[in-house]
């Protein structure tokens with residue numbers, strides 16, 4: 165058997181390069197408050213929200229308002245990768261944000277246009293992508309490209325800061341409420357992304373997280389022995405960073421072995437044949453497939469470094485161990501395991517994955533129709549079946565698009581369905597008096 169072992173230096177792209185400047189993004193008109201009406205409100209200006217904006221733009225739908233907690237397209241994604249000091253994406257060049265089939269420059273074109281800014285390793289990856297092989301995309305290139313997509317499709321000018329608290333559809337449209345604004349739209353698209361997964365309640369008593377214990381997306385102590393819980397790429401970054409800082413690391417994984425894989429799901433799920441495994445398939449089968457395929461794994465590039473660190477004792481991997489409890493005091497933290505042993509260190513970081521935000525808490529529960537943690541979506545349009553003017557893109561579309569629904573590539577597929585449905589719906593709304601048009605949708 166051939167063992168695929170990409171070189172770890174692929175993980176080290178520079179971050180924070182200067183890219184040729186674009187015209188300054190326009191500030192939203194009236195800046196502080198979004199308009200009271202719009203054709204479409206997009207809740208969440210992450211990578212999925214950006215893709216929806218671009219697709220609608222190409223279909224001539226420009227009266228769009230993006231509302232985002234962070235107030236700037238893509239901010240949460242880049243904040244997360246930077247917290248992990250992640251320098252390259254896991255997805256390859258072909259998984260570009262934005263849309264397909266229009267005149268837009270795609271991610272690979274963009275990298276080639278900025279050839280002079282790339283390192284020799286990065287140029288080789290571009291050539292790999294051109295030859296149809298797996299390629300690694302620098303976060304720097306990806307961020308500059310997202311900025312390009314957001315600028316040319318007018319996303320900066322249409323994004324307002326605000327935490328959306330309610331999305332209330334009725335026969336006439338959708339009311340989207342923040343703490344201090346309400347926008348009435350004909351359609352709303354929820355692009356909420358994912359929240360970090362919380363530790364099981366029995367790991368410690370009470371509500372607060374014990375001292376010396378923290379989640380992957382929070383600031384953490386940067387000295388002493390680190391204990392990392394979780395088996396995915398986030399854990400890998402935390403471990404690599406701690407080892408690079410000269411710290412000892414304990415890595416606790418529930419399975420018998422950690423899993424190395426190029427992509428976070430099998431590559432077939434990025435193609436039509438993989439999505440077909442979900443199309444029209446009974447719910448229980450889809451659920452089983454999702455559980456089997458969406459398992460934590462780490463990019464191959466980490467393996468040589470981890471193997472060397474394990475061999476010389478800087479990294480201890482506790483395989484096949486179930487955590488039962490965490491305790492901590494001013495001298496250190498202890499992780500108790502189901503086999504009665506324990507692991508002691510100076511700090512614990514929890515990297516237990518993420519859970520899709522599916523609209524609960526914003527839409528009334530009855531309209532989300534949640535089953536097993538997934539919303540009830542129409543497969544053809546990604547509209548909520550019980551609220552046809554509201555759509556979901558990103559991780560929430562997983563049970564329609566398969567395990568790649570949360571990925572950049574899945575956003576493009578979701579976006580094509582959603583944007584076409586909205587554009588058609590808007591032209592129908594324009595052609596008929598409001599009452600008639602809405603009678604046909606509900």
Ligand SMILES: Cc1cc2nc3c(=O)[nH]c(=O)nc-3n(C[C@H](O)[C@H](O)[C@H](O)COP(=O)(O)OP(=O)(O)OC[C@H]3O[C@@H](n4cnc5c(N)ncnc54)[C@H](O)[C@@H]3O)c2cc1C
Pocket residue numbers: 207208209210211212213231232233234238239240241244245248250252253254255259326327328329355356357358398521526557558559570571572573
């Ligand atoms: C560290 C990390 C690395 C990853 N790397 C890759 C990769 O290489 N390739 C890949 O395909 N995928 C990757 N992913 C998965 C990745 O999260 C998605 O591809 C992408 O970020 C999803 O985009 P999104 O728009 O759905 O979510 P996000 O980018 O998280 O955007 C959602 C936005 O919605 C906002 N929001 C949520 N609720 C509300 C509300 N009520 N009101 C207002 N705003 C709200 C959030 O603040 C956020 O800005 C990675 C994920 C992580 C955490």
